Amino acid sequence: FVVARWGHAWLIAPERWTALFLLLSESYTLILVLVARRASQRDLSLPALAATLYATFFVVLLQPRGTTHLLPEWVGAGLQLASMGWELTAKVVLGRSFGLLPAQRGIVTAGPYRFVRHPIYFGYLIGHVGFLLANYTWRNAVVLALLYAAQVIRMRREEAILAATDPGYRAYQQRVRWHLLPFVY
DSSP states (O other): OHHHHHHHHHHHOTTOHHHHHHHHHHHHHHHHHHHOOOOSEEOOSHHHHHHHHHHHHGGGGSOOSSOBOSSOHHHHHHHHHHHHHHHHHHHHHHGGGOOSSSEESOOOOSGGGGTOSOHHHHHHHHHHHHHHHHSBOHHHHHHHHHHHHHHHHHHHHHHHHHHHHOHHHHHHHHHOOOSSSTTTO
């Protein structure tokens, strides 16, 4: 459904690179989910499940037509490309420890994980800001705001599992203070 919807949006307006980049980024994430390492412990609580479900399918709620360019398409596409490079780096470093549900799949502290504890979410945030600036509607803004509320829930739940199951993670939390956004949160 997502491929059809956003692929069609790009095909009827091929100058909308932000639609194509959103589609590519979400597709790569799906591939990683399919090859992920089995978790030794998962958080199957209602908040974790609900936040993960929303974060997985939010893209279905985004409005592809009737959007307003707050900034030119090339600015949004540029932010998305930069974020995709950052995300790809973080995902390569994370490797098969990638997953959707908050879980213990091992601790990674190298690469982008030296700067923020959740560099993939940071990359998503930059890309989604780029997307929104080139595809603004109130609906898209609300969908993305709810996405980051869900992401914060997922981050906190994952950190709780990691800190409870591995003392090395608590030391990592002391070294890397920022969850998502350097110098802010």
